[in-house]
Amino acid sequence: MNWCTRCVLPDTRPGIVLDAAGVCSACRAHGTRDEAVDWAARAAAFGELVERTRALDRRWDCVIPVSGGKDSTWQVVTCLEHGLHPLAVTWRTPGRTPLGQQNLDNLISLGVDHVDFTCSPLVERRFLLASLDRFGTTAIPMHLALFNVPLTVAARYDVPLVVWGENSAAEYVGDTAATHRLDAEWVRRYGAVHGTTAADWVSDELTERDLAPYFGPTDAELEAKGIEAVFLGEYLRWDPEMTARVAAEHGFRARDEGPRTGVYAHADIDDDFISIHHHLKWPKFGFTRSFDNLSLEIRNGRLTRDEAIARLRELGDETPYDDIAKFSAYVGIGTDDFFARAERWRNPDVWTRRDDGVWTIEGFLVDDWPWS
Known part of the structure; x- marks a missing residue:
């Protein structure tokens, strides 16, 4: 593994590329974006989009995909402030937390x-078990649903605009050439669906009818109805601390006990199962949600790289044992079975097993990591 010399991401993170100086694509893109992007012009463009949309005089001006989290609260606040009449749409996670509901x-x-x-x-x-066994992730059903259900609702009710949050392709990977709109190609490449659609999961165990919620309208169908699906973060500069502040000003509550996964007490708090998606990055790629979060903090000037590494050292093992137990109970397997299934996805290009049986990562970013 090779590590970015500015943040704490490895080159094993999907989509990340290190340049000759050892700087990752996400850091390069972030460092030049404010110079490359005229944010005042982007904000004006969003205002123009709003006016065009409102002029259509539909029952709802826009669909906003929401979980209730800080980013979706920011999306709703921003759309309301611009005079839009939204229809918020949620894919309900089976692991919704009480704080998430609140x-x-x-x-x-x-x-x-x-x-x-x-x-x-x-x-x-x-579907969750099939996803875990086929690709070593529990996130494919979640992402296929949360991307497609809002688009289906927009198409069904002729809502002309869908307003997503940040463009994760730009923020986490640094692909600023990625389309500013969410379309089928964006979902395939950046939607954490391993390039699949619902059609790829049809089997004797999961029929096309079973998978109906995970199918969505095609790009051609959306275009025929005049529906645009845009990222708000491409018009207004996105920063997790900014969206958390705006959300808190409008009644959003962070987690009193601190982070449930990663380093933010205001993120990933509405779903007991999201931590498992992030944990499975550890055996597959050798990093966790905390590496992503801390890298954002470095890019936004709130942490140095050395401070981020020290924070990782303090965090140590982040295996979400309680959430894994809840997930295992939900899908009907034991926790030992879960760990056995996850172990099949340990990446031999990342991990080395010592003579005492302990798995380690050679040249790991934290030199005194407590391997166990």
Whole structure:
């Protein structure tokens, strides 16, 4: 593994590329973006988009995909401040937390109509296990649902605009050439779906009818209806601390006990199962959610690289044992079975097993890491 010399990301992170100076693509893009982007012009362009949308005089001006988290609260606040009449749409995670429900209720109370969409738990359990076994991730059902359900609702009710949050392709990978709009190609490349669509999961165990919520309208169908799906973060500069501040000013609550996964107490707090998605990056790629979070803090000038490494040392093992137990119970397997399935995805290009049986990563960023 090779590590970015500015942040704490390895070159094993999907999409990340290190240049000749050892600087990752995300850091390079962030360092030049404020010079390359005229944010005043982008904000004006969003205002023009809003005016065009409102002029259509539809029942709802826009669909906003929301979880109730800080970013979706920011999206709702921003759209309301611009005079839009939104329909908020949520894919309901089977692991929704009480705090997640509270924050979602708060978001709705800001003044939006809301659809809370639940997939069949019988199908979801089978899909989650299939995803874990086929690609070593539990996130594919989640991402296929959260990307497609809002688009399906927009198409069904002829809502002309879908307003997503940050463009993760730009913020986490540094691909500033990625489209500013969410389309099928963006989801395939950056949506954490391993390049699959719902059609790729049809089997004897999961029929096309079972998977209906995970299918969405095609780009051609959206274009025929005049529906645009845009990233708000491409018009207004996105920063997790900024969106957390705006959300808190409008009733959002962070987690009193501190972070549940990663280093932010205001992120990844609405879902008991999201920590498992992030944990599985550890055996596959040798990094966790904390590496991503701390790298954002470095890029935004709030931490030095040495401070971030010290923070990783303090965090140590981040295996979410309680959440893994909840997930295992939900899908109907034991925790030992979960760990056995996850172990099949340990990457031999990243990990080396010592004579005492302990797995280690040679040249790891934290030289005194407590391997166990």
